[in-house]
Amino acid sequence: MRVRASGADRAFAIVVYGLVLAASALALFPMLYVLAISFSTETEYLTRGFYLLPRTFTLEGYLYLMSHPGFMSALRNSVTISVVGTLINIALTTLMAYGLSKTWLRGRKTLHFIVFFTLLFSGGIIPTYLVVQALGLLDSFWAVWLTSAVSAFNAIVMRSFFQAVPIELEESARIDGSGEWRLLFNIIVPLSFPAIATFTLFYLAQNWNTYFSAILYLDNDQMPLQVFLKQMLVEDDPSISNASSVAYHYTPAARMSAIVLTALPLLLIFPFLQRYFNQGVMLGAVKG
Known part of the structure; x- marks a missing residue:
């Protein structure tokens, strides 16, 4: 038998998932930024702001x-x-x-x-x-x-x-x-x-x-x-x-x-x- 979640339970789950996603983003974005810079040229790094995908890919x-x-x-x-x-x-x-x-x-x-x-x-x-x-x-x-x-x-x-x-x-x-x-x-x-x-x-x-x-x-x-x-x-x-x-x-x-x-x-x-x-x-x- 499946028990339906109440409105308070759904709201609590939304808040919890939102906090988890926000914390994950705070940890993930700096890592992706470092990874993007490692594949970028120096010119792109100096001319662009925050980015997650380099325009010019280089090794x-x-x-x-x-x-x-x-x-x-x-x-x-x-x-x-x-x-x-x-x-x-x-x-x-x-x-x-x-x-x-x-x-x-x-x-x-x-x-x-x-x-x-x-x-x-x-x-x-x-x-x-x-x-x-x-x-x-x-x-x-x-x-x-x-x-x-x-x-x-x-x-x-x-x-x-x-x-x-x-x-x-x-x-x-x-x-x-x-x-x-x-x-x-x-x-x-x-x-x-x-x-x-x-x-x-x-x-x-x-x-x-x-x-x-x-x-x-x-x-x-x-x-x-x-x-x-x-x-x-x-x-x-x-x-x-x-x-x-x-x-x-x-x-x-x-x-x-x-x-x-x-x-x-x-x-x-x-x-x-x-x-x-x-x-x-x-x-x-x-x-x-």
Whole structure:
């Protein structure tokens, strides 16, 4: 039996949909504007106001970036930091969460307190830098990977997923001769895949957007894409200059093309992980 909505319900729905559309437009129009400029000529950018479709379509900005050694180097650095860093994050977070989910683990409460304590307090920038320097990790990607290897919040939430796995499954696997490693990878991880996929997306976005830690710990040749993008948007290109020290200015198309290419990887990956993201967040809200 279908229930007819009242006038008040319809009015409420109209207001809600209107607000959602307005908020979506506020977020979408700047993105479309950046995309339009990336395909525009400099003359069109300087002579026209706000527009969403360029009159003269050009790929000069993208072609320039593809031939720019600084951009390509920064892109390789970002890919390396993101891929290896995410693998380290997921591996260590999963192992920590699995250990904390076991009630028989000695010192479990103390470890829980230590992990939770890091949610409220941290060592600070200078002490962390001194530790990294003492370990000889400066000018190395390991400085970025290890200083953000595990998120305490993600480990606590993932622990809740592991604790929710029925104990009967673990007991059955142990009767069949499964050890801890086989139990983890054959039973726990497949059942907790939505959570792992969700945290993979979180870690991937975190590593791809690496900026401040890269400035602190890495050499100029190791800078990721976010640092290059900042330099590109607010500075001149130091690699193209003449004897009179007049630096070349990036065109608006090149600047906007860099923004599009920087955001593109996450925009392409998110749809594939979205269903796991939604499922993982809802399960985390219930089990956490």
